[in-house]
Amino acid sequence: MKIKEHKHTASDPIKRLAPSPSVRFGAKGLCLVVAAGDSVRAGQLLAVSPREDRFAKHVCSPYNGSVVQIQPDVVVHGEPDVVVATGSHVAPLSLAPEYIVERAKVAGIVGMGGGAYPTHLKLTTGLPVDTVIVNGCESEPYLTCDARVLVEYRAEVDCGLQLAARAVGASRTLIANAHHGYPGGYEKTLVSEYCGHLVPTGQRPHHVGVIVINVQTARALHQAVCLGRPLLDRVVTVAGGAVGCPGNYLVPLGTEVGHVLKECATDVSKIAAVVLGGPMMGREAQLETTVEAWAGGVLALVPGEIHRPVDMPCIRCGDCLVACPAGLSARHLVLRPNPSLRDCTECGMCQYVCPAERPLVRLLRQAKAKIG
Ligand code: SF4
Numbered sequence: 001m002k003i004k005e006h007k008h009t010a011s012d013p014i015k016r017l018a019p020s021p022s023v024r025f026g027a028k029g030l031c032l033v034v035a036a037g038d039s040v041r042a043g044q045l046l047a048v049s050p051r052e053d054r055f056a057k058h059v060c061s062p063y064n065g066s067v068v069q070i071q072p073d074v075v076v077h078g079e080p081d082v083v084v085a086t087g088s089h090v091a092p093l094s095l096a097p098e099y100i101v102e103r104a105k106v107a108g109i110v111g112m113g114g115g116a117y118p119t120h121l122k123l124t125t126g127l128p129v130d131t132v133i134v135n136g137c138e139s140e141p142y143l144t145c146d147a148r149v150l151v152e153y154r155a156e157v158d159c160g161l162q163l164a165a166r167a168v169g170a171s172r173t174l175i176a177n178a179h180h181g182y183p184g185g186y187e188k189t190l191v192s193e194y195c196g197h198l199v200p201t202g203q204r205p206h207h208v209g210v211i212v213i214n215v216q217t218a219r220a221l222h223q224a225v226c227l228g229r230p231l232l233d234r235v236v237t238v239a240g241g242a243v244g245c246p247g248n249y250l251v252p253l254g255t256e257v258g259h260v261l262k263e264c265a266t267d268v269s270k271i272a273a274v275v276l277g278g279p280m281m282g283r284e285a286q287l288e289t290t291v292e293a294w295a296g297g298v299l300a301l302v303p304g305e306i307h308r309p310v311d312m313p314c315i316r317c318g319d320c321l322v323a324c325p326a327g328l329s330a331r332h333l334v335l336r337p338n339p340s341l342r343d344c345t346e347c348g349m350c351q352y353v354c355p356a357e358r359p360l361v362r363l364l365r366q367a368k369a370k371i372g
């Protein structure tokens with residue numbers, strides 16, 4: 001079943017969003033390194049994970065300004081640096097792999113394709129890796145931000161790809177941007193298509209010697225290593241029937257969704273649902289929700305663009321199994337969770353095709369929580 005693409009912003013050049021007066025970050029579980037009233041510079045560390053946390057989360061200020069609140073969220077009032085250095089590329093072979101990994105860590109880089117998995121961990125698999133793929137497929141409806149970054153910042157993405165390859169010792173690099181419609185770009189499918197390796201159930205691409213990173217993750221790695229710039233912003237597609245000026249915008253992390261939509265001339269009275277990320281894998285959001293590194297979209301959808309499942313009894317048609325890119329039977333997994341659930345990317349295809357309109361993604365998430 002083909003999903004409508006709605007990629008009307010595909011040829012819109014990236015614009016810088018007019019900044020909001022402040023940005024906000026959740027501080028729960030983090031160690032603050034600033035106090036209320038402190039002055040901060042763009043790029044300065046605000047909070048970091050406790051030492052024992054292997055995810056080693058680093059949150060840096062996208063703004064020059066001052067810290068006006070630290071609990072429950074850190075709020076920085078100010079404005080971003082408008083001039084960002086470009087064009088400087090460090091030769092990957094001149095760098096130690098450990099240095100690249102450390103730069104990714106302190107820059108706070110995470111998977112920007114939706115996973116938000118820390119990039120420094122992805123670059124330290126402990127297993128031999130021979131290939132790094134930049135995933136530029138971006139098959140989610142509405143989203144075109146990665147495609148625009150590939151067009152407008154190709155040299156930076158290429159540089160980040162080479163740095164990632166240096167970090168893991170890979171000899172082969174490639175950018176995958178074939179367009180097969182949703183859910184094209186599923187990692188295991190890419191590894192099979194481009195490398196000919198089958199990733200077994202319960203395993204990840206690095207188990208067969210491949211890592212896959214997102215377009216904007218690669219660019220962020222370039223900025224961290226070559227420019228010393230932490231992850232402070234990202235390109236986001238702003239779209240949906242309620243948005244007056246849809247397009248691709250560079251948005252500081254921590255910006256409220258409501259500000260993004262206001263700057264894009266959104267008619268709030270028309271909104272039926274706000275989504276952070278794409279419509280298939282994103283999360284329903286509020287106007288107060290803030291833009292995070294993983295989120296490629298801010299969508300303000302009107303009633304004709306959404307469909308909420310009504311949850312009727314399963315008719316055992318098997319359509320969910322046929323539609324699943326991972327070959328999973330959602331019908332069975334929600335009844336009897338098992339470890340193959342770890343292969344579920346929550347892509348939503350099973351729910352999309354289900355004639356009984358079962359809320360399968362929510363049920364799959366609950367099932368995953370049961371197996372831990
Ligand atoms: S698609 Fe829906 S109705 Fe069909 S087997 Fe799967 S869960 Fe049941």
Ligand code: SF4
Nearest residue numbers: 324344346347348350
């Ligand atoms: S959400 Fe459904 S279709 Fe997608 S991977 Fe999980 S089980 Fe398969």
